[in-house]
Amino acid sequence: MSGPVSADDVRAARELLRDVTVTTPILESRSLSAKVGGPVLLKCENLQRSGSFKARGAYVRIARLTDEERARGVVAASAGNHAQGVALAATLLGARSVVFMPEGAPLPKVAATRAYGAEVIFGGPGVDACLTAAKAYARDNGAVFIHPFDHADVVAGQGTVGLEILEQCPDVRTIVVPVGGGGLIAGIAAAVKELRPDVRVIGAQAEQAAAFPPSLAAGRPVAVEPAGTMADGIAVGRPGDLTFELVSKLVDSVVTISEETLSQALLNCLERSKQVVEPAGAVGVAALLDRPHMFEPPVVTVLSGGNIDPLLLSKVLRHGLAVAGRYLMFRVRLRDRPGALVTLLTELAELEVNVLDVVHQRTAARLNVDEVEVLLHLETRGPDHCDEVLGRLRAEGYTLSFT
Structure with missing residues (x-):
């Protein structure tokens, strides 16, 4: 017995779910495996019924x-x-x-x-x-x-993810789990630590909504005020009493992840693994990108959900591209004369930049009467290409503004 929820409780929950939920697949991520130095697999709860665990x-x-x-x-x-x-x-x-x-x-x-x-x-x-x-x-x-996480039946139900991981990846050494209120990681840890105490269970939280690290340091649930985070699905201000008890006893550590790394993780899931994942669901991938040497392979990280608003997806992906050095947005002032914009766009074409959007402004208090301003959205091939583009434009005498 591991505490208020045991492996037997999780097994019983699995019997209830046998003809209801899906045994979601585990897929290898070659890009993450190369970064970590051993097999990394994704437990795709984004493919679960209703789109999450x-x-x-x-x-x-x-x-x-x-x-x-x-x-x-x-x-x-x-x-x-x-x-x-x-x-x-x-x-x-x-x-x-x-x-x-x-x-x-x-x-x-x-x-x-x-x-x-x-x-x-x-x-x-x-x-x-x-x-x-x-x-x-x-x-x-x-x-x-129906509490979202702080009830033994809820925790036992979420713990069935852990049983599936042990069956699908018997040699797993580390399981990385997104953490909000703690229901998912508490359930996984309750099942896994009783059956395989050698497996490390590590939680990952968005650093702008991370209630578990201060709670674990204090030895009791501590309330924090979540700041703005794209990972709204795990923006929980206080761990549950039950989930805190299980996490404090069974989970090896909880790490925090920046918004920038989180956006890169979302992009990685989409581009490399072909998985549509919401930011909260990608926080485990973000942990692997941020601290690849912390996790002993084989690693299984849970993609906990895929219910992302398409509008948010477009914003987050753009942010991820920017962080990865593949998206540029800046303003350029030009003389208000025929051909000035064509000359600028020709320069960009020679640099093999993909121009995504151009906004041409002729009237603004900050502009002189003989000036116009152009807002450019550009797609580049990476950080080195960004540096080449900016260096070339500055060498040609263009004044760039990034505000």
């Missing part, structure tokens, strides 16, 4: 309610993945579901939650407000509140 825990939790409890319905609060997991699980089990979502939740996630069968109510500007509204709804209407 959340359906596992939600189904186990709702399946273990009494008939009378299910008849009263369930309620949850979520910005996306937990919402979809609860909606799907409740529909499969014949229960009514209500999900409180933030007012700014991406429309594709709202639409998917409704399509899985839930009633969506906008509960305020953020997840915290939605949690308050969902708990009030449960109290007033008798519905059962």
Whole structure:
């Protein structure tokens, strides 16, 4: 017994899920393997039903309610993945579901939650407000509140990912897991450490929403104020009491990842592994990119979800290209005379730059009457090519601005 959740609990959860969830594939990443110096495999929970691992825990939790409890319905609060997991699980089990979502939740996630069968109510500007509204709804209407991570049934359900990893990669030495509230890593660690105590389990959090490192240092759950992060799926301000207990006992370490590395990881998943992954789902890949020598291979990292808003995807990919030195954006001032823009674009063509967008501004307080300003979005081949482009333009007398 590893604590409040054991390997036997996870096995029992797996029996409940046998004909419900998918045993997601494990794919080798050659680019990450070369960086780490040994096999790196991706556990593709982005290909799970509802697009993330959340359906596992939600189904186990709702399946273990009494008939009378299910008849009263369930309620949850979520910005996306937990919402979809609860909606799907409740529909499969014949229960009514209500999900409180933030007012700014991406429309594709709202639409998917409704399509899985839930009633969506906008509960305020953020997840915290939605949690308050969902708990009030449960109290007033008798519905059962389904916590996104801090419940033994939810943790046991998420832990089935760990059982699959041990079966699919028997020689695994390190498992890297995205961490928000801790339900996924707590479940994986509960299963793996009891069956294979030699395997290291390492968590990865976005550094702008990292509640576990200060909590582990303090020896108790500590609340932090999550800053803006693209990894909204793991932007949790405080670990759960249950998940903190399991993580503090069983997890070897938790590392934090910058936004820049996270955007590179998303680009790596898309370009090299052909996997559409949301930023929260790619944080384990980011950890491997950031600290490749920290992880003993064979390594399995969990791609925890793939529910990304297409608009966010385009922004994050552009950011990832910029960080990788493959995207340039700057302003250039030109004399307002015929042929000036053509001359500039000819220079760029000779440098074999792909011009993605050109914005030509003729009137602005900062411009002289004989000047125009051009905003350029360029695609380059990498950092050396960027340096070549900028050096050539400056040598030709162009004044560049990056603000």
